[in-house]
Amino acid sequence: MQINSDKIEFLVGNAEVLEKSAETPVLPMFSExxxxxxxxxxxxxxxxxxSKGYKDVLSxxxxxxxxxxxxxxxxHNDVDMRLGRGLALHIAPSNVPVNFAVSMxxxxxxxxxxxxxxxxxxxxxxxIICSAMERLLTSSHTALRTYFCIIRYPHDPEITGWLSSxxxxxxxxxxxxxxxxxxxxxxxxxxxxxxFADRFSAAVINSDEYLVQDSKKVAEGFYTDTxxxxxxxxSSPRFVIWTGNSVPEARERFWEALAELVDRxxxxxxxxxxxxxxxxCAAGMSMDGIKLISSGNRIVRAxxxxxxPDVMKFKTGGGLFFEYTASSLEEIVPILTKQCQTLSLLGxxxxxxxxxxxxxxxxxxxxxxxxxxxxxxxFIWDGFRMIETMTRYMYYDK
Amino acid sequence: MIDDFYAxxxxxxxxxxxxxxxxxxLKRLTAFHREHSPEYAGFLRTVGYDEDKVEKxxxxxxxxxxxxxxxxxxxxDRSEVFKTLTSSGTTGQSVSKIFLDKQxxxxxxxxxxxxxxxxxxxxRIPLLVIDTPAVLRDRKMFTARGAAVLGLSVIARDxxxxxxxxMSLNTDRLREFLEKYGSQPFTVFGxxxxxxxxxxxxxxxxxxxFDLSQAFLMTGGGWKKLxxxxxxxxxxxxxxxxxxxxxxxxxxxxMAEQTGCIYAECECGHLHASIYSDVFIRDPExxxxxxxxxxxxxxxxxxxxxxxxxxxxxxxxxxxxLGEDDCPCGRKGKYIEILGRMKSAEIRGCSDTYADKFR
Numbered sequence: 057m058q059i060n061s062d063k064i065e066f067l068v069g070n071a072e073v074l075e076k077s078a079e080t081p082v083l084p085m086f087s088e089x090x091x092x093x094x095x096x097x098x099x100x101x102x103x104x105x106x107s108k109g110y111k112d113v114l115s116x117x118x119x120x121x122x123x124x125x126x127x128x129x130x131x132h133n134d135v136d137m138r139l140g141r142g143l144a145l146h147i148a149p150s151n152v153p154v155n156f157a158v159s160m161x162x163x164x165x166x167x168x169x170x171x172x173x174x175x176x177x178x179x180x181x182x183x184i185i186c187s188a189m190e191r192l193l194t195s196s197h198t199a200l201r202t203y204f205c206i207i208r209y210p211h212d213p214e215i216t217g218w219l220s221s222x223x224x225x226x227x228x229x230x231x232x233x234x235x236x237x238x239x240x241x242x243x244x245x246x247x248x249x250x251x252f253a254d255r256f257s258a259a260v261i262n263s264d265e266y267l268v269q270d271s272k273k274v275a276e277g278f279y280t281d282t283x284x285x286x287x288x289x290x291s292s293p294r295f296v297i298w299t300g301n302s303v304p305e306a307r308e309r310f311w312e313a314l315a316e317l318v319d320r321x322x323x324x325x326x327x328x329x330x331x332x333x334x335x336x337c338a339a340g341m342s343m344d345g346i347k348l349i350s351s352g353n354r355i356v357r358a359x360x361x362x363x364x365p366d367v368m369k370f371k372t373g374g375g376l377f378f379e380y381t382a383s384s385l386e387e388i389v390p391i392l393t394k395q396c397q398t399l400s401l402l403g404x405x406x407x408x409x410x411x412x413x414x415x416x417x418x419x420x421x422x423x424x425x426x427x428x429x430x431x432x433x434x435f436i437w438d439g440f441r442m443i444e445t446m447t448r449y450m451y452y453d454k
Numbered sequence: 455m456i457d458d459f460y461a462x463x464x465x466x467x468x469x470x471x472x473x474x475x476x477x478x479x480l481k482r483l484t485a486f487h488r489e490h491s492p493e494y495a496g497f498l499r500t501v502g503y504d505e506d507k508v509e510k511x512x513x514x515x516x517x518x519x520x521x522x523x524x525x526x527x528x529x530x531d532r533s534e535v536f537k538t539l540t541s542s543g544t545t546g547q548s549v550s551k552i553f554l555d556k557q558x559x560x561x562x563x564x565x566x567x568x569x570x571x572x573x574x575x576x577x578r579i580p581l582l583v584i585d586t587p588a589v590l591r592d593r594k595m596f597t598a599r600g601a602a603v604l605g606l607s608v609i610a611r612d613x614x615x616x617x618x619x620x621m622s623l624n625t626d627r628l629r630e631f632l633e634k635y636g637s638q639p640f641t642v643f644g645x646x647x648x649x650x651x652x653x654x655x656x657x658x659x660x661x662x663x664f665d666l667s668q669a670f671l672m673t674g675g676g677w678k679k680l681x682x683x684x685x686x687x688x689x690x691x692x693x694x695x696x697x698x699x700x701x702x703x704x705x706x707x708x709m710a711e712q713t714g715c716i717y718a719e720c721e722c723g724h725l726h727a728s729i730y731s732d733v734f735i736r737d738p739e740x741x742x743x744x745x746x747x748x749x750x751x752x753x754x755x756x757x758x759x760x761x762x763x764x765x766x767x768x769x770x771x772x773x774x775x776l777g778e779d780d781c782p783c784g785r786k787g788k789y790i791e792i793l794g795r796m797k798s799a800e801i802r803g804c805s806d807t808y809a810d811k812f813r
Contacts, residue, residue, distance in 0.1 A: 326738035326751060327796040330770055333741070334518040340500025341493040341525060348501050352740045358500075 063212060067174065067186040068193065069205030074171065078222060080202045082140030083167035085447050086129045090164050093197045095122035100188040106180070111284070112154045112431070113181050119433040120161060128165075128435055128443075138447040140167025141248070142224030147216070147238055149229035149252070150175035151288045156206075157185050158433055159227055159442075164203065165435075166446035171205045171219060182206075217241040225446055228252065250445060252438050255397035256368045258295035259427055260388065263306035265403020274402065275313035277428015281400060283322045284431065288373040290438075291398040291423070291430035297363070297388055298381045299404065307379075311355060318354045318375065328374040329353035339370040339378075349379070365391045385409070389416050396420030397438060402427040455479070456561050456730075456757055464569050464728040465785035469778055472729050472787060473510055479757045480514045480765055481505065487763035490529035494763040497521075512734050512743055516753045516768035519711055522550035530555045530761045539601050541710040550710055555761040562601075562714030562758055565730050567609040569718055572785075573704055574670050580635040581610030582628075582669070584644025584653045586617045599645060601713050602674060606643050616653070623656035632664060639668050642700070645675035649694070650685065657697050667699030674706045674716070707792050711764045715756040717790065724781050724789035731756040733790050735775055736768070746775045749793060770796050 064071070073080075083090060101107050101117035108114075118124065129135060144163035148156035156172050163170045174182055186206050193201045209215050220226055220241045228238050229252040243249060259278070266274065282292045298307060333348075336358045340346040345361030356376045360367065363380045382388060385408055388399075392413065399409060399421055406424050413421050422439040425432060435442045459475065467475065485505065487494045494517070501515045508514060521527060528535070534555045541550035554562070589600040607613040614631045618624050644653065649671070657664065671694065680690060687705075694700050707725050708716040715731035727733050734743055735750040744750040752773045755766045772793040781789045 324738070325797065326772065327770065327798060329738040329741070330518065330520075330751065330768065330796070333768070334520050337497050337500055337518055338521065338524060341496040341521070344496070344499075346500050353738060 063209050063215060065208045067182070067206040067208065068189045069171075069201070069207075073169075073202050073205050074219075076202065077143045077169045077171070080169050082142055082169070082448075083203075085132070085135050085138035085140070085167050085443065086125075086165055087167060089197075089200055090167070090203075091122070091125050091129075093192060093200050094120040094125060094161065094164070096192055096196065097185075097188055098122070100192060101185065104184055104188060106184050110153075110181050110184065111280070112152075113184055115431070115433060116154045116157050116185070119158075125165070132444070134449070137451070138166070138444065138449055140169070141446060141448045142168060143222060144168040144170050144225040144227060144446060145219050145223035146170065146172040147226075147228045147230065147234070148172055148174050150177045151290075152285055153179035153181035154185070154433075155229060156182065158437070159229065160204070160206075162435055162442035163225065163227070163446045166443045168225065168446055169203050171207065171223070173216070173219070174206060174208045176208065176210065213237070213241060223247055225250070227446075230254070248445075250440055252290075253395075255290035255395050255438070256294050256365075256371060257291050257398040257400065257430060258297060258388070258391060258396065259293035259400045259402070260297045260299065260382075260385075260404050260409070261306070261310070261401075261427065262403030263298050263300035263302040265300065266306045266310060267302055269402070271309050271313040272316075274310070274427065275317050277426075278310075278314060279317045279321070281428060281430040283318060283375060286373040287375055289431065291400075292373075293398075293400055293427075293430065294368065294371050294376070294378060295363075295391060296357075296377050296379045298379070299383075299385065303381050311350075311357070315352070315355055322354060322375070324354055324374065331372050332356040332374060332376045335370045335372040335376055339367050342370075343367070346378075363387060363390055365393045365395065368395060385412060388412070389418060392416070392418035392420040394419040398423045398425060398430050400425050400427040400430050456760075459729055459757060460564075460568075462729055464565075464572050464730070465726060465787055467729050468786050472732070475729065476732060476755065476757060477508070477511045477514075480511050480755055481508055483757070483759065483763075483765040484508075484514055486760075487529045487765070491527055491763050493521075493525050493527055494529070497763075511732055511755050511766075512753075514755065514766040516734075516736070516741075516766050517763060519550075519709070519767045519769050522552060522711055522762075522764070523548045526551060526553070527762050527764075528553040529763060534761070539710050539713060552710055552713070552764065553762050558758060558761040561760070563605050563608050565714040565728070565758060566605040566716060569716060569728050569730075570606070570609065570672075570704075573718060573720075574639065574641065574702075578609060578611040579638075580631070580640040581606055581613045582631055582640060582642045583607070583613060583615045584617060584642065584649050585615055586619050586621065587615045588619050599675070601710065602708075603643065605714065606641070606672075610641065617648075621648075621652050623652060625660060625662065628664060629662075632666070636665060636668060639670070641672055642666065642669045643672045646673045646690070646705070647675065647680055649673055650680055650690065654694060654697060665699050667701065669698070669700050670702040670704055671700045672704045672706065674708060707790075709754075709767075709769065711767055712754055712756045712759065714758050715754075717792075720781060720783040720785060720789070722781060722783050724776060724783070725792065726781065726783075726785050727788045727790070729787065730758060733773070733775060733788055735773060741768075744775075746777060749774050751796070752790075752792070772796055 098117045098121040146159045160170045160172050224247050226249045228235050231254045235251050336348050347359045349359045350357040360380045367378050535553050536556045537554045539552040616628050705719040706716040717725040732755050734753040737744050737750050752769045752771045759765045774791045776789050778788045779786045
């Protein structure tokens, strides 16, 4: 089948790369060419003055620098048994600007040809990364020209269907609706699919431990976890759960320190104030035990009498937090549902949380990180070891 | 009760007198709806409402207007529902559902009649509607457009719809109407965009000249669509005058959730709050009250909603209070300017967030 490539805008690559992708040989996992390309991309991004304004572009550049890739590779002991599966089609999310690059980097290191459909929402971050890639692929890395296409096209099941019909891995980032829509389009029988659905996350803070920390530093970390992406990343905490013996004091200090940053740095739209207020009210109209406790609209906080994942139906971005005081860690079990992604901790032992998850056999919590580091880039996401999952494991008798 | 208000004319009371009348009624409505709507009671619990602390109308909690799109909010027995009003949401958007009992529907009409009577006299005058009769065909379930037309037709002498079902202009009917009533005061009513698109533009296409110089043109429904097609308020008026001879304009601000309590435009171009309702402007930072002259989010309160908890609403519109009790037109109460719907934030949104469902 031939597609009308007029409808497709190529930010990296071209129609020919797409059409010939079936004949493009896959590469071994962590191939030298790919590592060299990515580390050059890292340098290219650091050198671009436009990157300075974007923390996320810089952390992506840092993440793909040579030594970091080396480190990632050293964590695998079966690299020589793995190679790419073929064409990896990525349907990128519209909430986190550099996620497409994380997804693409994983499939490239796995040895695949990566085709990324960017969301129609325009991000400067995507432009910075795509233009740097295009520069490298047309100069020092022409040999990898056939391994990348980054495209944009208006919502069109025909194009997505055509791409799906020839891919070997389909990676879908998005809300339930997007995922279901794309899923309706058939894949070749041998193809695999990875979905990264909308999730929620929670922060768990031990009040006594918090009080001995630098509140300003903690606030900065938490700001990056939340307001930096309008609290719309799946990993952005929406629940804030307090434990320990100094909860009232810790809470007061925590929100005050955060407010200072939010007042200074966050550009809140008037409609966001209404959205957050509406969300809390709607939650309170649907279930008992919810109290609006904040007075300003930049940080909106609702106190829960009972910790329940049901309030996540009402989550909205821009700084809306559901707070709960727990007398023991055990109390967080009800929110560890399939939709729960990241738990970020302060003063809570990782081991305790890990054991809680295993002991209770809950379906959620794929990731435990320190508070302030939910935005960290990792090759393990939503319960997948990304690179391995995108490879073909070739068994042979050693 | 609402009957207490009928002792006064719509713009008679100054700030202090109006506040006394309105605050008491709003408090009563809040208590009533708390008792009869479990969802509304949940809302009051969530925001921590304390009746003892209410001193003025602005102390009544403001209920997000979007709630009428998501919940069936009703404070009467279902068997008492006389009419269900829906907002005329554009295609694809969810619509508000407003449940009216006979009493509420009646007071909506009565109040609208009193407000309009203040502008064009108490005499019932002929009404030319720039719409199709289809807006009223299903009386059990109709839109704000239909409600406005119905409200007006009750106080009009003879109602003529000038558009066909396919929205084309029926010039025969227009000619007939003008032959009969053209030489005396009459009202032309339509939503701004429809007046522009289906009346004014069609008139431009005909060679026939229609004289509507005796008419009051009452419009509503916002300017957004016209602003999108680059037609300003004053441009609209100039064009209409040139083509139809109309010089009396009466725009208004209102919403399905508070039908009846319209904010009508006076001779000075100001939209006035009547004694039946009031406007507060809230600061998006913390919802505190903005001083007059400062832009913010519009809250509207109304004494009319008896069958549904719509007596104090936080809208999604922005506006400014221009002044109070001192408009040169002589009407007491606040007069305002509407700046339009708040811009949907350019935030990095997940596709399935709660708020998106209503955009």
